[in-house]
Amino acid sequence: MIANLFCPKCGTIMLPEGKKLKCSGCSYSPRSKPENIILKEKVEVSKEQEIEIRDQKVETLPKIKEDCPKCGNKFAYYWTLQTRASDESETRFFECVKCKNRWRLY
Ligand SMILES: [Zn+2]
Ligand SMILES: [Zn+2]
Numbered sequence: 228m229i230a231n232l233f234c235p236k237c238g239t240i241m242l243p244e245g246k247k248l249k250c251s252g253c254s255y256s257p258r259s260k261p262e263n264i265i266l267k268e269k270v271e272v273s274k275e276q277e278i279e280i281r282d283q284k285v286e287t288l289p290k291i292k293e294d295c296p297k298c299g300n301k302f303a304y305y306w307t308l309q310t311r312a313s314d315e316s317e318t319r320f321f322e323c324v325k326c327k328n329r330w331r332l333y
Pocket of ligand 1: 235239
């Protein structure tokens with residue numbers, strides 16, 4: 228249910244257009260809408276959750292001696308990913324334990 232609002236500029240009733248309200252007289256449209264704020268909050272929460280899950284996974288990965296090309300740190304987390312064809316060599320991924328830089332080797 229959308230409450231009818233009147234335009235602050237010309238006083239004409241504003242009608243919903245898509246997700247926004249728009250004045251039927253002068254085409255004024257308010258910038259901030261409650262729906263947009265709720266949507267933004269949801270996105271931020273899901274991003275944080277993704278980071279948490281990712282960090283947990285990284286912490287369980289084995290550490291190996293590998294030079295970071297970015298900061299020169301000597302240790303990196305290490306994991307592999309198989310390409311679609313099983314006979315092809317797997318791709319090796321590294322994440323620097325110090326600066327979190329990621330790189331790969333084929
Ligand atoms: Zn107006
Ligand atoms: Zn590094």
